[in-house]
Amino acid sequence: MPKYFELVELPGRQHFHCERLRATLSTDACGDRWKAAGVATADARWITCKSCRIGARHAGEINANPSPFRAVKICARCHLTASRLIAKHLCISCYNRQREQVIGANAKGTKPVKLPPLHRRSISYMAGGKLKTETIDRSLDTTELIVAVLRDERYAVQFGWQAPAGVRALLQFEGGHA
Numbered sequence: 001m002p003k004y005f006e007l008v009e010l011p012g013r014q015h016f017h018c019e020r021l022r023a024t025l026s027t028d029a030c031g032d033r034w035k036a037a038g039v040a041t042a043d044a045r046w047i048t049c050k051s052c053r054i055g056a057r058h059a060g061e062i063n064a065n066p067s068p069f070r071a072v073k074i075c076a077r078c079h080l081t082a083s084r085l086i087a088k089h090l091c092i093s094c095y096n097r098q099r100e101q102v103i104g105a106n107a108k109g110t111k112p113v114k115l116p117p118l119h120r121r122s123i124s125y126m127a128g129g130k131l132k133t134e135t136i137d138r139s140l141d142t143t144e145l146i147v148a149v150l151r152d153e154r155y156a157v158q159f160g161w162q163a164p165a166g167v168r169a170l171l172q173f174e175g176g177h178a
């Protein structure tokens, strides 16, 4: 917990020294930054605030999802950020690959080859004190579900299993939570 104080010029507003930004902030400004960071695109300016638990508390969120993936327009399948996501899940490229597989042909009328078969998968996790299950009818692998959950879940997520090595590498962005 940071130490709080009032500034003579701004009585009645709580301030603190933010270690991450190396600046004095009011708790309101801090909470507002955290909220803005949550909906910002993958912009380096906001990364600092996005995963900050102090910011989440100042915004009135208890146990907020601290993942840097939270609310980012990231394609759950290829893990690239996109200007928009189809059905809030896939980039246009992955969506088109999937569509080709579903209809059995690519734009040129030949059999699609690039995409491995997609399968229905589910993953269970704890968030906000509730056991939840995410199911995706057409998914490439379990990583796709994990990225989707970390991106879309409001509350901090606990998966009840040991993630495979490839996923742990992804999760290292979370500061050692994996």
Ligand SMILES: [Zn+2]
Residues within 6 Å of the ligand: 075, 076, 077, 078, 079, 080, 090, 091, 092, 093, 094, 095
């Ligand atoms: Zn993609």
